[in-house]
Amino acid sequence: VELIGCSTGGPEAGELIASLNDHCNLVELFLGANEIGLRGCVELGKLLRKPNSQLNELRIDGNNIDDDCIEVLASALRANNRLKIVSLSHNNSIDSDSITAAGWKRFSAVLRDPNCALEALYLSETNIDDVAAAEIGSALAENSTVKILDLRCNESISPEGWSRFFEGLQNPESALEDVDLSENEIDDEAVEAMSDSFANLRHLRRLHFDGNTSVGVRGWQAFANLLRLRIASLVELDLGRNTISDEAAVALASGLTDCQSLRTLILWSNSKIRTVGWRAFAAFFQKSVLEVLDLSLNRIDDGAAVALGN
Numbered sequence: 001v002e003l004i005g006c007s008t009g010g011p012e013a014g015e016l017i018a019s020l021n022d023h024c025n026l027v028e029l030f031l032g033a034n035e036i037g038l039r040g041c042v043e044l045g046k047l048l049r050k051p052n053s054q055l056n057e058l059r060i061d062g063n064n065i066d067d068d069c070i071e072v073l074a075s076a077l078r079a080n081n082r083l084k085i086v087s088l089s090h091n092n093s094i095d096s097d098s099i100t101a102a103g104w105k106r107f108s109a110v111l112r113d114p115n116c117a118l119e120a121l122y123l124s125e126t127n128i129d130d131v132a133a134a135e136i137g138s139a140l141a142e143n144s145t146v147k148i149l150d151l152r153c154n155e156s157i158s159p160e161g162w163s164r165f166f167e168g169l170q171n172p173e174s175a176l177e178d179v180d181l182s183e184n185e186i187d188d189e190a191v192e193a194m195s196d197s198f199a200n201l202r203h204l205r206r207l208h209f210d211g212n213t214s215v216g217v218r219g220w221q222a223f224a225n226l227l228r229l230r231i232a233s234l235v236e237l238d239l240g241r242n243t244i245s246d247e248a249a250v251a252l253a254s255g256l257t258d259c260q261s262l263r264t265l266i267l268w269s270n271s272k273i274r275t276v277g278w279r280a281f282a283a284f285f286q287k288s289v290l291e292v293l294d295l296s297l298n299r300i301d302d303g304a305a306v307a308l309g310n
Contacts, residue, residue, distance in 0.1 A: 004032040014039035017047065024052045032061040032090075041069040045076035048083065057085040061122075065091045067103035074106045078113050087122035089150070104132035108139035116145050124152035124180070130161030137168030144173045150180045152208075159187035159214065166193035172200045179204065182238070183211035188219035195226040205233055210240035210266070220248035224255030236264040240294070244270045249277025253284040264292040271299050278304035286310075 001020065013036040020026055021043075029047075036044070044060075047053060065073075065088060077083065092098055099107075110116055128136070128151075140146065157165070162184065179201075186194070198204065215223070227234070237259075244252065244267075256262065265288075267273075267281070278300060285293070285308070300308065 002030040004030050006034055011039060013037060014043050017043035021047055025054055027054055028057040029055060030059045032059055034063055036063050038068050041072045045072045048076040048080045053082060055083055058083060059087040061087050062090040065099055066097035067100055070099050070103040071106050074110050077110045081115050081117045084117060085120040086118060088126060089122045089124040092125045092127040098127045101129055101131040105135050108135045111139040111143045116143060118146055120148035121146055122150040124150050127156045128154045129156055130158055133157045133161040134164035134168055137165035140169055141171040144175055147175050148178045149176060152180050152182045155185055159185055159190050162186045162190035163193040166197040169197040170200055174201050175203060176201050177203050178206040180208040182208050185214055186212045187214040188216050191215055191219035192222045195222045198226055199230040203233060204231055206236040208238040210238045213243045217245060217248050220244060221251045224251040227255035228258045233261055234259055235261055237262060238266040240266045240268040242270055243272050245272050246274055246277035249273045250280040253280035256284050263290060265290055266294040268294045269297040275301055275303045279307045282307035
């Protein structure tokens with residue numbers, strides 16, 4: 001059932017969701033961009049608690065979910081072992097209450113629950129703060145089911161908060177395969193913490209890291225070390241829209257040389273890479289088994305073009 005942007009809120013939302021309780025074969029429910037409120041979340045909780053519920057995917061993006069709502073949902077999620085996909089993205093309204101660190105702590109209990117069945121978690125643009133980031137990271141350290149994690153555009157997390165998130169994410173049993181950290185305030189120290197924690201992600205296949213413009217040479221060198229020594233399963237890497245310099249490019253190209261599983265590399269809009277950096281990447285491209293390569297919107301001069309062409 002898809003009811004996105006239907007201006008469904010208040011009592012109407014509760015009544016609508018309550019009407020779905022009799023539909024035992026409901027598999028997907030999309031309620032994005034509505035105002036379902038606490039009443040709607042209570043009815044969602046009842047739906048999730050039904051023993052014969054077949055619901056596999058729940059998307060409640062952009063609904064101004066607050067702590068009271070998340071407490072109700074978290075309790076219901078712990079009683080449900082069928083739901084695989086949850087999206088809480090875009091719950092970041094500045095005009096109403098949003099989920100605070102206390103709410104995220106309640107939600108983190110779902111990830112810690114040994115009966116957790118969640119495999120995909122979408123939390124982009126959710127006003128997660130540093131305390132909540134650390135809580136979610138440590139909860140994921142106890143989780144072995146989540147494969148997809150989307151934390152794009154959480155600029156409310158400071159570089160220190162990201163470091164705490166990565167430091168908490170130390171889980172050799174992690175199932176994470178696809179991680180999106182695009183457009184965040186991740187700096188060099190946070191990348192160093194990420195390099196240490198991601199060493200445990202044995203199943204990681206896709207990493208989206210575009211738009212992290214606070215990362216400097218030291219951070220990219222740590223990132224390169226992660227690629228060189230610790231990620232043997234990576235097939236897709238997105239480094240677009242970053243501020244990668246020639247020195248950083250040389251380090252990354254060296255790290256990528258040992259990443260033999262990589263099939264897709266995205267480097268679009270990295271205007272600080274010049275001839276030296278592109279020549280280093282060209283040397284890597286000659287030895288790689290890449291199938292998809294995006295170099296659009298870059299400053300590639302004649303010398304770099306010749307090296308890349310060769």
